[in-house]
Amino acid sequence: MSAKNPSVLDNYPDYALNIGIEVHVQLTTNSKIFCESPNEQTKDPNLCICNVCAGYPGVLPVLNKKVVDYAILAALGTNSTINPLCSFARKHYFYPDLPKGYQTTQGADPICQEGYIPIRLEDGSIKNIRLIRIHMEEDAGKNIHAQGTNESFVDLNRAGTPLLEIVSYPDIESTYEAKAYLKALHHIVTYLGICSGNMEEGAFRADTNISVRKKDSTTFGTRCELKNINSFKFIGDAIEYEIERQIDLLESGEKVHQETRLWDTNQKISKVMRSKEEAADYRYFSDPDLPLLKIDEAWIARIKEMLPELPHAKFVRFTTDIGLSPYEAEILIDNKDLADYFEKAHALTKSRHLINWILRDLMGYLKEHKLELADCKLSPELMAELINLIDKGTINNAAAKEVFEIVMQTGQSPAIIVKEKGLEQIGSTDELEAIVKQLVANNPAQVEQYKSGKDKMFGFFVGMAMKETKGKGNPQIIQELLKKYLS
Numbered sequence: 001m002s003a004k005n006p007s008v009l010d011n012y013p014d015y016a017l018n019i020g021i022e023v024h025v026q027l028t029t030n031s032k033i034f035c036e037s038p039n040e041q042t043k044d045p046n047l048c049i050c051n052v053c054a055g056y057p058g059v060l061p062v063l064n065k066k067v068v069d070y071a072i073l074a075a076l077g078t079n080s081t082i083n084p085l086c087s088f089a090r091k092h093y094f095y096p097d098l099p100k101g102y103q104t105t106q107g108a109d110p111i112c113q114e115g116y117i118p119i120r121l122e123d124g125s126i127k128n129i130r131l132i133r134i135h136m137e138e139d140a141g142k143n144i145h146a147q148g149t150n151e152s153f154v155d156l157n158r159a160g161t162p163l164l165e166i167v168s169y170p171d172i173e174s175t176y177e178a179k180a181y182l183k184a185l186h187h188i189v190t191y192l193g194i195c196s197g198n199m200e201e202g203a204f205r206a207d208t209n210i211s212v213r214k215k216d217s218t219t220f221g222t223r224c225e226l227k228n229i230n231s232f233k234f235i236g237d238a239i240e241y242e243i244e245r246q247i248d249l250l251e252s253g254e255k256v257h258q259e260t261r262l263w264d265t266n267q268k269i270s271k272v273m274r275s276k277e278e279a280a281d282y283r284y285f286s287d288p289d290l291p292l293l294k295i296d297e298a299w300i301a302r303i304k305e306m307l308p309e310l311p312h313a314k315f316v317r318f319t320t321d322i323g324l325s326p327y328e329a330e331i332l333i334d335n336k337d338l339a340d341y342f343e344k345a346h347a348l349t350k351s352r353h354l355i356n357w358i359l360r361d362l363m364g365y366l367k368e369h370k371l372e373l374a375d376c377k378l379s380p381e382l383m384a385e386l387i388n389l390i391d392k393g394t395i396n397n398a399a400a401k402e403v404f405e406i407v408m409q410t411g412q413s414p415a416i417i418v419k420e421k422g423l424e425q426i427g428s429t430d431e432l433e434a435i436v437k438q439l440v441a442n443n444p445a446q447v448e449q450y451k452s453g454k455d456k457m458f459g460f461f462v463g464m465a466m467k468e469t470k471g472k473g474n475p476q477i478i479q480e481l482l483k484k485y486l487s
């Protein structure tokens with residue numbers, strides 16, 4: 001489809017790259033994972049908290065069933081195996097925004113494992129990125145360091161927000177694949193309706209584990225983890241930087257140290273944050289306050305009924321059944337509302353013009369006027385009506401653009417606008433033939449010039465004919481008639 005995206009790895013043909021990604025997805029349930037506090041973070045600090053999420057001693061967590069529903073949806077959307085029995089564990093660490101002193105998460109037996117996510121490579125082929133596991137856990141609160149003072153504050157609104165952690169195998173072998181994987185996963189969780197997908201607000205955050213090795217080596221190199229980068233572009237930049245940094249170290253005979261690094265978006269470099277803790281440091285153990293969680297076939301079957309068409313399936317259907325190009329399908333998949341818009345209009349017209357009008361005119365107009373699709377007055381039904389008027393030859397392209405602008409502003413029916421403004425195309429050959437004959441008769445000098453080889457004069461006659469019909473003539477018929485009478 002597109003040319004290969006250049007990567008710094010191209011400069012080091014002896015080296016291979018392995019990337020595994022952990023993504024934290026914030027779930028959009030109404031309440032938090034272990035209490036009834038509202039799952040909202042935008043309110044003033046510490047307004048959405050209770051004794052449970054504030055970590056008071058002696059309180060008991062109660063699992064939010066909706067979180068399990070969402071986790072099952074994620075499992076079904078990523079081809080994962082759901083464990084019939086799973087449990088929660090405590091992961092211990094101290095941080096002021098975690099008053100309990102441990103995070104409630106899942107340990108050895110997560111809700112699901114061994115899934116995969118298909119991604120499209122640059123040559124259009126499909127590669128499955130395997131998932132190790134998906135587990136449920138709670139988010140921590142936030143420390144706020146007041147600017148210009150020595151004070152810090154703790155806001156616990158985020159504490160207890162339900163998260164899914166989705167962990168891939170190190171199957172990702174290029175910067176391009178890393179970005180494609182993240183986009184595919186982002187599409188899946190937003191299509192499933194379990195996550196807002198808002199990266200800037202931290203609703204979808206990726207930790208990227210990067211290691212390089214000599215191609216002939218059978219073991220992975222030492223990995224570094226890049227924490228919480230909040231845009232696909234920055235993740236790409238950071239991986240490119242990290243590939244070069246690690247290869248430089250190895251080439252100069254040094255070692256890569258296992259550590260967590262932060263990406264500095266201004267300086268475009270990664271910096272050490274801390275050396276990586278081993279899993280044992282967290283002293284995981286089974287949470288005695290939460291019972292084992294049993295998920296039976298009936299529960300899974302109930303969730304399966306809620307499963308929407310997934311982005312990959314939609315892409316395949318758009319390209320093979322409907323005949324869109326991969327490029328066109330990709331743009332629609334990227335924006336679920338736009339894909340839905342296309343489908344509603346496509347149910348009413350199978351015209352090839354439809355996708356062009358959506359991608360070119362509709363998208364262009366929305367961008368220019370800074371509008372959202374939801375605010376658009378040209379409904380899919382009206383769009384289909386407009387396209388049908390073009391296809392039937394009722395209006396030509398110039399008139400269609402005029403009608404389009406009016407519908408965008410008023411939401412009126414295109415057919416009514418065409419009638420009221422008298423924009424119907426003059427498609428009758430008799431009427432146009434009379435006009436063309438007249439033009440040829442009235443402009444003998446120009447006819448001579450055309451006949452003596454001045455091809456440009458053809459445009460002069462087309463222009464005159466369009467003017468004569470006040471822009472409503474069918475350009476194709478006019479051209480055919482002119483060819484006949486000028487020869």
Ligand SMILES: [Zn+2]
Pocket residue numbers: 032035036037048049050051052053054160
């Ligand atoms: Zn609470």
